[in-house]
Amino acid sequence: MAEIKEELKKEIKGMKKENEAMKEDIESLKRGKQKQEETQDKTQERMKNLEILNQRVIQRQDYLERTETEYQLRLRNIHEEKEENIREKVTEILVELLQRMKEYIEDQIDRTYRINTNYARKHKTDRDVIIQLTRKVMRDEILRTGSKKSAFYKEKRIVILKEFPTSTIKNRRKYAFLTDELKRQNMKFRWEKDEGLMTTYKGQRYWVKSVERARQFYEGIKAEDMDEEKDHVSKGKQNKGKRMVSPRKEELENCNQRITRSMAARATDTQTTQEEIATNEEDEEGEEGEEETQEGQEEERQEEDPEITE
Template sequence: MKLKSGKEIVIQTPKNGREPKEPKDTKDANKDKDKDKEKEKDKEKESKETPTNTTANGGNTTNRRLSIGEDTRMKELLKEIKAIGKKLTEMNEKQDAYQKIAQVQMADLKKEIKEELGVMRKDADTMKEEIKQLQTKNKEDEERQTLTHTRLKTLETLNQKLTVRQEFLETRETEYQLRLRNIKEEENEDIREKTTEILAELLQCTTQYMEEQTDRVFRVNTNFARRNKTDRDVIAQFTRKVTRDEILKTSSKRIICYKDKRVVILKEFPGSIINNRRKYAFLTEELKKQEIRFRWEKDEGLMVTHEGQRRWIKSVEKARRFYKEIVKEREEEKEKNEVQKGKESTRQNTLLIRRDNSYLGYQDQERKNAKEITGPRPEADSEDKEEGEVEEEGQATKEQ
C-alpha cells in the first residue's frame, strides 16, 4: 500500500498464512497492537543478532547496511500504523459517542411515541364513549320526534274537527242574522228600537211583533267604516229563520229609507267563508263589469251563467282560466266594435261625398239651362263666376 509520502509498504503476512482480522472493539484493537509491538521487538532483536553472526562467520558488510535501512523503514511503518491506530480509536470513540447519543435519542423517541400512543388511545376511548352517548341521544331524539309527530297529527285532526264545528256553528248562527247598512249612527241611540221600526215598516207589521221576533241587535266595527269614517253596520239576530227569509224577500221588492238614505239589507256569512270568497275577488269584479250573472256556493267557489251555460268554479286555478277567457272575449269584442265603427264611419263619409257630388251635378245642369235661355255671353264663359250671379241672371231672363 502507498503512504502520503509516496513510499510503498509491503505488509508481511504472518507465519500461519492468515490475514489479520480487524478488531471488533477498541480493546481487541489494543491487544492486537500490543502483539504487533512484541513481534516487532523480536524482529529487531533478530536483526541485531544477524549482523554479528555474519561477521563472525566471515560475511560481507553489505548485509549490515541493508538491515539498517530496513529498520528505518520499519520504524516509519510503525509510526504510520500508530497514527492509523490512533485515528481508528478516535473514530471508534466518535462512533461510540454517536451510538450513545442515538440510543438516548431513540429511547426518548420511544418514550414520546409511547406517550403519544397512550394519549391517542385515551382520546379514542373518549371518542367511542362520546359516540355511544350521541347514539343514545339520537335514539332518544328520534323517539321524541316520533311522539311529537303523532301528537301533531292528533292536534291537526282535532283542529280540523274544531274548525269544521266552528264553521258549522257560525253558519248556524248566521242563518238567523241579517246585516243592515246606511243606518245613521247617533249618540245615546237605542239601536234595537231603530231596527225594529225600520223592519216593521218593511213588513208592514207592528213594532211589538217585530220586537218579539228579534233576539238581539248590535253594531259591528269594520276596517271600511274606520277608513272612510262611515256609519257602522248593524246586525240583527232573529228568533226564527222564517222571519229572516221574509225580510230578505220583501227587501228585494221594496225600498226602505231612513233619514233620506236607502237601508241596504244583506245576508250574513261567517268569516271563514268570506276569507275564501276573497280569493275570487278578481273574477267577481270582472263579472260585474261585463254584467255576467253568478252565484256563490255554500262551501267554496261560485256558479256562473255564461253564454246560456252554467259553469261551476271551485278552485282558484279554474277561476284564473275563466278570467283569461272572459278578458280575451272582451278584447275581441272591442276589436270587432272598433272595426264596425270604422266601417260605419267610412259609409257615412262615402254617403256625404255622394251627396256633395250629386249637388254639384245639379248646379252644373242649372248653369247649362241658364246659358241656353240667355244666349251666349262673354261673361258667362268664365269659370270663376259665382253661383249668386248665375241665379240673378236667370231671374232677369224670366222678367224679360
C-alpha cells in the same frame, strides 16, 4: 432498540385507549342522536295532533258562526244618533216593510246592535246594524220582501244584506279578480255555499270550485273579450275606409239629386201640357176648316141650282 420498542408499545397502548374512548363517545352521541330523533318524532306527532285539534276547533267555530249568521241580517244607512234606541228604529222599519203588527215584530227580534267597520271609520258614515232574529223563517221573509220593495227610514233607503261568517268572507276574497271581471262584463254569478261560484257565460253555466279553476276561467273570458274588441275595431276601420264622403255631405248630395229629379218631373209635366194645348188648337183649326169647306160647298150648290134655295 429495546427502549424504543417499549416506547412504541406504550404509545400504541395509549392510542388504543384513546380509540376506545372515542368509540364510546361516538356511541354515546349515536344514542343521544337516536334519543333526539325519538324526541323530534314525538314532538312532530304532538304537533300533528295539535293541528288536527286546531282544525276541529276552527271547524266547530265556523259551524257555530255559520249557524248564528243564519238568523242575522245587516241593515245599512240607518241614521246614527246619540243615545239612540236602535231596537225601536229597526222595529219601525220592519213594521213598515212587512206590514205586520209591532208586537209581532218585537217578538221576532232577539237583539240589535251596531258594528264597527273600517269603511265606516274611514269615510265617517253610519255604522251598520246587526239584527239577531229568533227564527230563520223571519230572516227569509225579510229578505224576500226587501227584494221586491225598498225599506226607508226618514226618507233614506235602507239596504238589507245577508250576514256571512268571517271564514266565508275571507274565502270569497280569493275570487275577487274573477268577480270584478264578471261585473265589468255585466255577467251574473252566484256564490256557492261551500266553495266557489256559479256563472253563466254565452248561455252555458259554469261552476268554479277552486282558485286555480277561477284563474283559468278568468284568462279564457279575458282573451275572448280582447278578440271581440279587436274584431270590432277592425270592422270599424273597414267601414271608415269604405265611406269616402262625410255623412253630412252625402245627405246634401241626396237632397240635390231629389231636387233635380223633381225639377225634371215638373219640366216633363209642363211639356206634356203644352203638347196637349197645341193638339187641341190643331183640332179646333181642323174643325173650323171643315165648317168653312161645308159652307163653301153649300154656296157652290146654291150658285149652281138657285131654285133649290127658294
